[in-house]
Amino acid sequence: xADFHIGFDLGGTKMLAGVVGPDYQxxxxxxxxxxxxxGPEAVYEDIVATLKDxxxxxxxxxxxxxxxxxxxxxxxxxxKGTVVRTPNLGFYDFPLADRLKAEFGxxxxxxxxxxxxxxxxxxxxxxxxxxxxxGVFPGTGIGGGLILNGxxxxxxxxxxxxxxxxxxxxxxxxxxxxxxxxxxxxxxxTAMGKDAIGLIANGTLTGAYAENGxxxxxxxxxxxxxxxxxxxxxxxxxxxxxxxxxxxxxGGCLNLLNPELVLIGGGLVEKLGDYYLKRVEKAMRASAWxxxxxxxxxxxxxxxxxAGLIGAADLACKAVEA
Amino acid sequence: xADFHIGFDLGGTKMLAGVVGPDYQxxxxxxxxxxxxxGPEAVYEDIVATLKDxxxxxxxxxxxxxxxxxxxxxxxxxxKGTVVRTPNLGFYDFPLADRLKAEFGxxxxxxxxxxxxxxxxxxxxxxxxxxxxxGVFPGTGIGGGLILNGxxxxxxxxxxxxxxxxxxxxxxxxxxxxxxxxxxxxxxxTAMGKDAIGLIANGTLTGAYAENGxxxxxxxxxxxxxxxxxxxxxxxxxxxxxxxxxxxxxGGCLNLLNPELVLIGGGLVEKLGDYYLKRVEKAMRASAWxxxxxxxxxxxxxxxxxAGLIGAADLACKAVEA
Numbered sequence: 323x324a325d326f327h328i329g330f331d332l333g334g335t336k337m338l339a340g341v342v343g344p345d346y347q348x349x350x351x352x353x354x355x356x357x358x359x360x361g362p363e364a365v366y367e368d369i370v371a372t373l374k375d376x377x378x379x380x381x382x383x384x385x386x387x388x389x390x391x392x393x394x395x396x397x398x399x400x401x402k403g404t405v406v407r408t409p410n411l412g413f414y415d416f417p418l419a420d421r422l423k424a425e426f427g428x429x430x431x432x433x434x435x436x437x438x439x440x441x442x443x444x445x446x447x448x449x450x451x452x453x454x455x456x457g458v459f460p461g462t463g464i465g466g467g468l469i470l471n472g473x474x475x476x477x478x479x480x481x482x483x484x485x486x487x488x489x490x491x492x493x494x495x496x497x498x499x500x501x502x503x504x505x506x507x508x509x510x511x512t513a514m515g516k517d518a519i520g521l522i523a524n525g526t527l528t529g530a531y532a533e534n535g536x537x538x539x540x541x542x543x544x545x546x547x548x549x550x551x552x553x554x555x556x557x558x559x560x561x562x563x564x565x566x567x568x569x570x571x572x573g574g575c576l577n578l579l580n581p582e583l584v585l586i587g588g589g590l591v592e593k594l595g596d597y598y599l600k601r602v603e604k605a606m607r608a609s610a611w612x613x614x615x616x617x618x619x620x621x622x623x624x625x626x627x628x629a630g631l632i633g634a635a636d637l638a639c640k641a642v643e644a
Numbered sequence: 645x646a647d648f649h650i651g652f653d654l655g656g657t658k659m660l661a662g663v664v665g666p667d668y669q670x671x672x673x674x675x676x677x678x679x680x681x682x683g684p685e686a687v688y689e690d691i692v693a694t695l696k697d698x699x700x701x702x703x704x705x706x707x708x709x710x711x712x713x714x715x716x717x718x719x720x721x722x723x724k725g726t727v728v729r730t731p732n733l734g735f736y737d738f739p740l741a742d743r744l745k746a747e748f749g750x751x752x753x754x755x756x757x758x759x760x761x762x763x764x765x766x767x768x769x770x771x772x773x774x775x776x777x778x779g780v781f782p783g784t785g786i787g788g789g790l791i792l793n794g795x796x797x798x799x800x801x802x803x804x805x806x807x808x809x810x811x812x813x814x815x816x817x818x819x820x821x822x823x824x825x826x827x828x829x830x831x832x833x834t835a836m837g838k839d840a841i842g843l844i845a846n847g848t849l850t851g852a853y854a855e856n857g858x859x860x861x862x863x864x865x866x867x868x869x870x871x872x873x874x875x876x877x878x879x880x881x882x883x884x885x886x887x888x889x890x891x892x893x894x895g896g897c898l899n900l901l902n903p904e905l906v907l908i909g910g911g912l913v914e915k916l917g918d919y920y921l922k923r924v925e926k927a928m929r930a931s932a933w934x935x936x937x938x939x940x941x942x943x944x945x946x947x948x949x950x951a952g953l954i955g956a957a958d959l960a961c962k963a964v965e966a
Contacts, residue, residue: 477902
């Protein structure tokens with residue numbers, strides 16, 4: 323049984339690979355831009371090159387590697403090892419696991435990116451020692467991961483965890499998924515960015531805040547952390563509302579799942595820190611049953627990018643050993 | 645190991661006890677009104693008498709009984725065997741399991757009523773053969789039960805499943821729990837009854853529909869099934885909206901849990917039948933991700949009152965054997 327595994331985080335903007343050793347050390351970390359516009363074959367070639375770099379950088383060969391875990395943002399068929407759909411990367415029914423296995427020889431296991439990140443925090447990060455965990459990752463969208471009874475819970479089809487696509491406001495704002503009023507359409511950084519763009523358009527936000535005009539993609543988590551730091555009341559109001567709505571929804575999920583830990587990760591909490599986290603927690607406690615809320619602590623994720631690498635590598639390791 | 649167990653369904657309006665044999669036959673069924681106003685000691689005495697009746701009616705003695713499972717609508721401390729809070733029965737920190745054990749000698753296990761009902765349908769009813777089940781019971785309130793990986797999922801504190809107390813409409817109507825916009829406040833029979841009362845008050849609903857005036861408790865599931873049968877457009881509109889909102893919310897829960905079965909039970913589906921069920925299912929499929937919805941079937945519960953008896957008895961049996 324090999325002691326080393328590779329975790330691969332295939333994101334919409336960048337891809338990241340790392341050799342992960344026993345006790346979850348990340349021995350190498352290599353990175354490339356994801357050229358999503360170039361088509362699936364070009365993305366695939368970059369994946370291969372990034373994997374080779376990760377091996378070289380760690381001084382390992384394919385024979386040292388037990389398995390590769392691919393963390394993928396999209397809909398997967400885990401049994402077949404195919405990427406059914408990834409809107410951001412252009413993969414449709416792409417046999418990623420088989421292609422990589424033919425190329426390198428090691429087994430390849432696909433996992434949803436948020437599940438991999440939650441699992442990484444569970445085995446090596448902020449969620450260690452808890453058995454019932456609701457992972458929530460607000461950023462461009464709002465992803466979720468569930469660990470129940472100490473095991474990743476993925477549902478019958480492997481696609482559980484989509485906490486962002488539950489409706490919190492009937493007939494609310496349009497969501498990327500086509501529904502109206504999803505949590506993601508109300509509380510993600512994208513939703514916050516739309517509010518900010520409205521305030522730029524009507525002249526409420528000016529100066530450095532307005533320099534990118536109406537480019538939603540330019541409104542990053544840093545845009546909001548800057549506003550928070552400078553005490554801009556308009557930006558703080560946007561942050562507060564998004565945090566309140568996310569917390570309200572997490573409170574409802576507490577009533578459904580009665581977890582012991584709510585793990586919050588992703589760009590918003592990394593940049594907005596305790597201010598954001600405490601606001602989310604306060605709304606969560608106001609919305610959940612008191613005795614259910616009392617069972618749960620709230621923690622920020624601590625591993626950053628490494629969570630996905632470690633989680634994907636470890637889940638692949640366990641899948642291969644099972 | 646005893647072959648017989650007792651299931652006890654302690655409801656807000658009635659209590660029901662039955663001796664359950666191997667293969668989940670209900671050998672006796674005895675019933676009493678729950679005299680909630682008379683205080684916990686009076687309710688307790690009635691529980692004891694109802695248990696004795698169930699034994700007598702089945703021709704059994706306490707020695708034949710492996711364990712008693714109590715299905716209780718409220719907040720429980722299962723480890724201590726106490727009823728922490730049941731608003732409808734007046735129990736507060738009541739040591740129900742210990743009291744009954746001292747009285748009869750057999751082990752007593754407490755379980756949430758909706759969990760017990762879902763479990764009963766899982767072992768002996770409509771949910772047999774499924775491993776990942778979301779149970780939804782719309783009635784006076786909206787309860788939920790989760791079976792994940794073939795096991796009852798109750799969370800860290802034993803109180804998971806409260807699907808009715810998740811917010812579906814920020815700042816929506818006031819819920820009995822104190823929040824606004826809970827699913828229960830929008831789609832329960834109580835919520836439907838409030839709509840009907842508004843229409844009685846303004847003269848839209850008249851005749852037999854209006855004979856109880858503004859008495860919310862008199863508006864039963866039968867009130868709505870009558871309106872459906874007679875084609876009353878106002879009552880049908882109330883049913884449709886409640887079914888649509890419940891389905892929308894279940895769709896969100898599908899995205900979170902990716903179950904293979906949605907089991908719908910309780911008074912509304914018993915009285916409104918396929919019309920209601922199909923309407924809930926349609927809204928559910930419109931709200932969930934397509935591939936997640938495709939994993940799930942929707943079924944009506946089939947055991948009625950027996951579900952709670954069988955479920956509580958079987959969970960007690962398994963708890964004692966574990």
